[in-house]
Amino acid sequence: MTILEASERYQIPLEILREYERWGLCGAVKQVMGEWQYDDQDLERLSLILTLHDIGFTSEEVETYMRLLLEQRGTGKxxxxxxxxxxxxxxxxxxxxxxxxxxxxxxxxxxxxxxxxxxxxxx
Structure with a gap:
């Protein structure tokens, strides 16, 4: 699924998707013919990112949280x-x-x- 398809289908603002790509947190996201392709895992992460934004996290805090999440080991605390x-x-x-x-x-x-x-x- 392309960035535009993900944005339209799941009502995710393009700036959030671009921020996600910029952070390099895309797991299985592949660039195909110059466009990022999102899979289900990416959409789950994006859902969490939207939740974090909604509850008041700044972009920097979201990035930190997501990097900790991807590290997993010992980051729960x-x-x-x-x-x-x-x-x-x-x-x-x-x-x-x-x-x-x-x-x-x-x-x-x-x-x-x-x-x-x-x-x-x-x-």
Whole structure:
């Protein structure tokens, strides 16, 4: 499957596919008549790359994670540490947003009370 076919069929942005090729992480990908040909294993790796991007990994972090994955031996702890760091950052962001929403709700509540008092006074 060519880069365009993989992009269209699996909705993978071309820049992600080109990045993958640039990293040299293609296992069985072969160049045929100047075009990369992707196999099922490559598509599985690309799926993981998309997941890593979706959960907030930078391109550099994705490349590091994928290189560790391909090394396999003794890299599980490093990859787990990377995932745990992203998880902690995501939870910190969630908690920050929850505090923001609570403060907004407090302001909204006060404003609604003021409006209600004004309407009652006008009656």
């Amino acid at each position: 490093k990859r787990l540490r990377m995932l745990e760091q992203k998880r902690k950052a995501a939870l910190d962001e969630i908690h920050f947003r929850e505090r923001q929403v609570a403060r907004m709700d407090g302001l909204r509540h006060r404003l609604l009370q003021e409006q209600q008092s004004t309407e009652e006074a006008e009656r």
